Amino acid sequence: MLTIRDLKKVYAQRLAVDIDHLEIKSGEVIGLVGNNGAGKTTLFRMILDLIRPDAGEVLSKDQNVAKDTQWKNYTASYLDEGFLIDYLTPEEYFKFIGSLNGFNEAHVADCLNSYTDFFNGEILGRGKYIRDFSKGNQNKVGIVAALMQEPELLILDEPFANLDPSTQIRLKTIIKKLKERRGFTCLISSHDLNHVTDVCDRIILLEKGKVIKDFHTNENSLKELESYFSA
Numbered sequence: 001m002l003t004i005r006d007l008k009k010v011y012a013q014r015l016a017v018d019i020d021h022l023e024i025k026s027g028e029v030i031g032l033v034g035n036n037g038a039g040k041t042t043l044f045r046m047i048l049d050l051i052r053p054d055a056g057e058v059l060s061k062d063q064n065v066a067k068d069t070q071w072k073n074y075t076a077s078y079l080d081e082g083f084l085i086d087y088l089t090p091e092e093y094f095k096f097i098g099s100l101n102g103f104n105e106a107h108v109a110d111c112l113n114s115y116t117d118f119f120n121g122e123i124l125g126r127g128k129y130i131r132d133f134s135k136g137n138q139n140k141v142g143i144v145a146a147l148m149q150e151p152e153l154l155i156l157d158e159p160f161a162n163l164d165p166s167t168q169i170r171l172k173t174i175i176k177k178l179k180e181r182r183g184f185t186c187l188i189s190s191h192d193l194n195h196v197t198d199v200c201d202r203i204i205l206l207e208k209g210k211v212i213k214d215f216h217t218n219e220n221s222l223k224e225l226e227s228y229f230s231a
């Protein structure tokens with residue numbers, strides 16, 4: 001699904017991302033972990049062509065994301081509130097995202113219905129603009145906007161941050177369910193080692209922009225990561 005080759009991004013003469021080679025296969029659910037400033041968001045931004053690398057390339061289905069637009073048809077993401085439109089209500093925003101994907105209003109309403117538990121009564125029908133929601137509830141809007149597109153490739157940057165514990169658990173259930181869909185590929189960055197080892201099949205650990213560890217999760221993964229980060 002994704003091939004990363006000789007990818008480098010430099011900020012203030014420091015390498016924020018420096019990855020020689022990384023392959024993400026179709027159907028993998030990957031957890032990206034690393035301390036603050038490790039380069040997780042910068043990597044996601046290059047995968048989504050939000051910023052351009054200083055060297056190297058990101059290929060999505062063999063096409064360079066900076067040169068081809070095909071990837072936009074099967075990729076959805078939520079990195080931060082910058083993805084939202086503050087002056088819309090959640091309903092207006094979902095309708096807008098739906099229209100970009102060719103969904104009619106009935107289809108959007110059906111999709112939103114399936115996220116009733118996840119919304120927990122806090123998002124729809126509140127008569128509020130997105131800007132007036134709490135950070136956690138804004139995240140819910142952004143995450144559902146990405147999910148409702150039913151993307152083949154889903155990219156979420158720290159999706160558990162700011163969510164209450166019930167919503168974190170509901171999000172994990174949603175992702176586990178999506179894993180049953182053939183070819184569903186997902187990249188999730190998180191500081192929550194518990195969640196990430198619970199939901200992801202493979203963990204990539206970044207430090208100073210470099211891949212330090214890359215392994216498939218098993219029953220020892222949480223302990224190994226905890227001991228790495230406590231050292």
Ligand SMILES: Nc1ncnc2c1ncn2[C@@H]1O[C@H](COP(=O)(O)OP(=O)(O)OP(=O)(O)O)[C@@H](O)[C@H]1O
Nearest residue numbers: 011012015016034035036037038039040041042043
């Ligand atoms: N626009 C920018 N201008 C200057 N430096 C930047 C910029 N964006 C990122 N950086 C730097 O690049 C490095 C990687 O940052 P990045 O946000 O990708 O890390 P991260 O792993 O997502 O961190 P966190 O866990 O804190 O979100 C950091 O040193 C950061 O200060």
